[in-house]
Structure formats: C-alpha cells, structure tokens
Amino acid sequence: MAENRKLKILRSCGSLVIVLLLIYVLSFGPVLVFLEDQYGQVPRAYHARLEMFYAPVIGALNRNELFAKFYTEYYELIRLRK
Numbered sequence: 001m002a003e004n005r006k007l008k009i010l011r012s013c014g015s016l017v018i019v020l021l022l023i024y025v026l027s028f029g030p031v032l033v034f035l036e037d038q039y040g041q042v043p044r045a046y047h048a049r050l051e052m053f054y055a056p057v058i059g060a061l062n063r064n065e066l067f068a069k070f071y072t073e074y075y076e077l078i079r080l081r082k
Contacts, residue, residue, distance in 0.1 A: 028057050029075045
C-alpha cells in the first residue's frame, strides 16, 4: 500500500514537471505579445530580463529550424487573437 502511494506521488511529480516545462516554453509567445507596444516592438527595458529568463527557449530557436518555424506560427496565431 505504501509503495502504491509512493508510485502515485512520483507519477504526479513527473507529470507536474512536464506540464510546468510545457507552460514555460509556451509562455514565451504570450509574454511577447503582452509586452509589445502599438508598433509591435518590445520596450528595451524588458530585453535583458526576457533574454535571461527565456535563454533556453531562445537558444533552441536559434539552433533548431523546425522549432523556430513552429514558434513563428505560434506567435503569429497569438498576435491575431490579441
């Protein structure tokens, strides 16, 4: 019984980590759209913070063409809904 409970807790923690990582990756687009001004530019005051917080996502965008294409489409979809 105790082993089943431990296994259930481990599965829940694993699922939580996966969901949080997915939310982190997918939050980049909405954050950019939220911070954009009327000209579609993110103010310079946010550049350093965004680059630091989203460094893994930015690195993946720069190294992986497929990921960059997906993110471009995702970002445009979010901008259309704004």
